[in-house]
Amino acid sequence: MPGIPLRNGGPAARIAVIPGDGIGAEVTPQAVKVLKAVAAPARRPLEFVELDWSADKYLRQNVSLPVGAVEMMRDEFDAILFGALGDPRVPSNQHAADILLGLRFKLDLYVNARPVELLDNRLTPLRDRSEKELRLMIFRENTEGLYVGVGGFFKKGTPDEIAVQEDVNSRKGVERIIRYAFEYARQQGVKRVCMSDKSNAMIFAHDLWQRVFKEVRQEYTDIDSRHLYIDTLVMELVRDPSQFDVIVTCNLFGDIISDLGAQLAGGLGLAPSGNIHPGKTSLFEPVHGSAPNLAGKGIANPLGSVLTSAMMLEFLGWKPEAAALRTAVRAALRENYATPDLGGDKHTVEVGDWLATKSAEALAQQHYK
Ligand code: NAD
Ligand code: IPM
Ligand code: MN
Numbered sequence: 340m341p342g343i344p345l346r347n348g349g350p351a352a353r354i355a356v357i358p359g360d361g362i363g364a365e366v367t368p369q370a371v372k373v374l375k376a377v378a379a380p381a382r383r384p385l386e387f388v389e390l391d392w393s394a395d396k397y398l399r400q401n402v403s404l405p406v407g408a409v410e411m412m413r414d415e416f417d418a419i420l421f422g423a424l425g426d427p428r429v430p431s432n433q434h435a436a437d438i439l440l441g442l443r444f445k446l447d448l449y450v451n452a453r454p455v456e457l458l459d460n461r462l463t464p465l466r467d468r469s470e471k472e473l474r475l476m477i478f479r480e481n482t483e484g485l486y487v488g489v490g491g492f493f494k495k496g497t498p499d500e501i502a503v504q505e506d507v508n509s510r511k512g513v514e515r516i517i518r519y520a521f522e523y524a525r526q527q528g529v530k531r532v533c534m535s536d537k538s539n540a541m542i543f544a545h546d547l548w549q550r551v552f553k554e555v556r557q558e559y560t561d562i563d564s565r566h567l568y569i570d571t572l573v574m575e576l577v578r579d580p581s582q583f584d585v586i587v588t589c590n591l592f593g594d595i596i597s598d599l600g601a602q603l604a605g606g607l608g609l610a611p612s613g614n615i616h617p618g619k620t621s622l623f624e625p626v627h628g629s630a631p632n633l634a635g636k637g638i639a640n641p642l643g644s645v646l647t648s649a650m651m652l653e654f655l656g657w658k659p660e661a662a663a664l665r666t667a668v669r670a671a672l673r674e675n676y677a678t679p680d681l682g683g684d685k686h687t688v689e690v691g692d693w694l695a696t697k698s699a700e701a702l703a704q705q706h707y708k
Contacts, residue, residue, distance in 0.1 A: 351384045351385070351386055352384075352385050352386070352417045352418070352655045352657075353386045353388065353415060353416045353417050354374075354385060354386065354387050354388070354416065354417065354418050354419070354420050354651070355388055355390055355412060355416045355418075355419045355420070356371060356387050356388065356389045356390065356419075356420045357389075357390050357392050357419060357420070357421045357422065357438070358389070358393070358422040359392070359393050359421065359422040359423050359424045359438075359629065360393050360394045360395075360422075360423060360424050360425055360426045360629040360634075361423060361425065361426065361628070361629025361630055361631050361633075361634035362422075362423065362627070362629055362630045362633050362634050362639035362687075363421075363422025363423030363424065363628075363629050364393070364422060365634070365637065365639045365641075365687050366422060366625065366639050366640070366641040366643065366644040366687060367420065367421075367422035367644055368691070369641035369644060369645065369687060369688065369690065369691025369694070370420065370641060370644035370645050370647065370648045370691075371387055371420070372691050372692070372695050373645050373648060373664060373667070373691065373694045373695045373698050374387075374420075374648050374652075374664075375387075375695075376695035376696070376698050376699040377652075377657075377660040377663050377664065377698050377699060377702050378660070379699070380699070380702060380703070380706075387420075388416070392404065392405070392408075392434075392438050393424065393426075393434070394424070394425075394426030394428055394429050394434055396434075397429060397433070397434035398428060398429070403433065403434040403437035403438050403441075404437045404438045404441045404442070408441075408442075409441070409442070409445040409446060412442065412446060412620050413446060413619070413620050416620050417620060417655060418620065418621055418622070418623060418651050418654060418655060419442065419620065419621070419622040419623065420623055420624075420644075420647070420648065420651060421439070421622050421623065421624035422624070422625075422629075422644070423624070423625070423627060423628045423629040423630075424438055424439055424628075424629060425628045425629040425631070426629065426631070427631055436488070439624075440486060440488075442614075442622055443481050443482060443614050443622070444482055444487075446614075446616060446619065446620055446621070446622070447482060447616050447619070448481055448482065448614035448615055448616050448621055448622055449480065449481050449482045449512065449515055449516060449519075449615075449616060450478060450481060450516065450519055450613075450614070450615040450616070450617070451478070451479035451480070451481035451590075451593060451597075451612060451613070451614050451615075452476060452477075452478060452479075452612060452613045452615055452650070453476070453477040453478075453479060453593070453597040453600065453610070453611075453612045453626060454475075454476050454477070454611065454612075454650075455473065455474070455475050455476070455477060455580075455597075455600035455601070455603060455604050455610070456473070456474050456475075456604060457469070457470045457472075457473035457474065457603070457604045457605070458470070458604070458605065458609070458668065458669055458672055459605070459669070459672040459673065462604065462605030462606075462609075462672070462681070463603055463604060463605065464602065464603070465577070465580070465603060468580070468581075471581075472580060472581035473580045473581065473603060473604055474584075475580065475583040475584055475585065475586060475600070476523065476527075476584070476585050476586070477586045477587075477588070477593060477596060477597050477600055478516055478519060478520045478523070478585065478586065478587040478588075478593070479588060479589075479590060479592075479593020479594065479597060480512060480513070480516040480587075480588070480589050480590050480593065481516075481590060481593075481614055482512060482590075483507050483508055483509060483512045483513075483589075483590060484506055484507065484508060484544075484589045484590030484591055485504055485505075485506045485507075485589075485590060485591045486590045486591065487505070487507045489504075489505040489507055490502070490503040490504040490505050491503055506541065506544045508544045508545075508547050508548065508589070510547065510551065513547055513548055513551045514551050514555060516587060517534060517548075517551055517552055517555050517587055518555055519587075520532050520534075520585050520586075520587035521555060521556070521558070521559040521562055521564070523585060524559075524562050524584060524585045525559065525561065525562065527584075529584035529585060530562060530563045530584060531562070531563045531564075531565075531582070531583065531584040531585065532556075532559075532562050532563070532564045532565075532584070532585045532586075532587065533564070533565050533566070533567055533572070533583055533585070533586050533587070534548065534552045534564070534565075534566050534567075534586075534587050534588065535566070535567050535568065535569045535572040535586060535587070535588040535592060535596075536548045536549065536566070536568070536569065536588065536589065536592070537568055537569050537570070537592075538568070539568060544589075545589075548589065549566070552564075552566065569588065569592045569596075572586070572588075572596065573595075573596060573599060576596065576599060576600065576603065577599075577603070580603060597610070597612070597626050598626065601626050601627075605681065606640075606680055606681070607625075607626060607627035607643065608627065608639070608640025608642060608643055608678065608680045608681065609640065609642050609643050609646065609681075610625060610626035610627065610643050610646075611623070611625055611626065611643055611644075611646035611647035611649070611650050612624055612625065612626050612647065612650075613647070613650045613651070613654065615654065621651075621654060623647045623648065623650055623651040623654070624647060625643030625644045625646075625647050626643065627643055637686045637687050637688065638678050638679050638680075638686060638687060639678065639687050640677070640678040640680050640681065640687070640690070641678075641687050641690050641691050641694070642668050642671065642672075642677075642681075642690070642694075645664055645667075645668055645691075645694055646664070646665070646668055648664060649661040649662075649664040649665050649668075652664065659702060659705050660698075660702060662701070662705065663698045663699070663701040663702035663705065664694075664698050664701075666697070666698070666701035667693075667694045667697035667698040667700075667701055668694065670697050670701075671690065671693065671694060671697070676689075676690060676693050677690065678690060
């Protein structure tokens with residue numbers, strides 16, 4: 340999805356690669372291979388540094404996010420390419436919370452950009468919907484809300500147990516993501532922004548979202564803005580997704596609707612995302628998780644990670660290379676050179692190899708034009 344703000348990188352771009360757990364460790368090397376294939380003929384080098392932060396490391400060394408990791412990311416890398424974290428051997432998901440949420444919060448990656456784009460008509464489960472009717476951007480607030488981990492147990496393990504999880508929303512946090520959504524719409528030349536909350540029930544946290552939205556929208560009278568409660572939004576997304584260009588919502592709702600959006604556009608195997616702070620080190624990951632049911636079978640779809648890499652290249656200012664990756668992904672879909680989740684019979688590595696070749700070809704074609 341174009342329009343991702345640039346990182347003003349140096350002469351070379353340095354990427355930290357965190358493949359993580361399960362299929363994260365299978366799809367990420369494919370994306371790196373594809374990135375290397377387009378970096379080779381490029382203007383400046385892409386440098387990759389792989390980090391083994393994962394459930395394995397957590398279980399072996401009791402290390403999740405290492406000491407100094409945030410500073411290292413901030414100072415030494417332009418972007419992070421992330422796979423997925425989550426392992427049945429860590430039922431608490433502690434390492435994922437420390438690493439993924441830790442990086443989102445500590446790098447202040449307040450924009451979670453999750454584009455929903457139908458790349459091939461036959462991929463949507465919706466009847467009679469075409470590519471141009473399903474192209475929208477979800478902006479998920481990424482540093483606050485129910486994710487901050489404020490709360491606790493009282494009388495844990497007893498029949499009287501109480502569990503509290505606070506929904507933390509700051510004026511600054513709500514305003515910057517809503518403003519970002521409007522700025523993005525303006526920059527992209529799209530007309531419609533929809534803010535979604537549950538202010539009819541969440542009368543404090545989402546009252547703040549309401550008030551901020553009403554205030555900010557007045558500065559963007561060129562944009563057609565509206566509000567939908569989240570329950571209505573999910574219904575409308577299925578009924579008629581063509582009515583949306585940009586959706587902005589809180590952390591938890593954004594998590595949920597981005598999986599819905601992914602499925603509308605062909606499934607989790609295809610969905611990319613960027614965790615962004617404009618101008619600062621940002622983290623790019625497919626929307627899917629570690630899918631333990633698929634791990635080790637060699638059939639995970641790498642396209643989500645490759646489209647994620649295209650988002651990362653745009654953020655780095657590598658537009659032709661990003662376009663080459665997208666061209667290759669479209670070709671794979673058209674020719675059904677795909678993994679079983681998309682009805683194909685190819686393995687993860689086969690698709691990765693094919694995309695690397697096609698991406699390099701697509702880049703060369705652009706140079707001849
Ligand atoms: P999931 O996204 O891992 O998988 C859900 C289902 O989607 C899978 O069973 C599979 O059928 C399908 N799928 C997902 N990615 C695919 C791909 N690339 N190719 C083909 N099919 C794919 O969600 P889950 O099963 O709810 O979670 C599994 C673990 O992943 C949990 O530990 C969860 O916390 C974690 N998780 C991590 C991230 C992340 O690190 N960003 C995101 C979501 C879930
Ligand atoms: C995602 C994931 C994460 C989230 C989990 C793993 C904490 O589902 O990136 O969508 O909820 O943000
Ligand atoms: Mn999710």
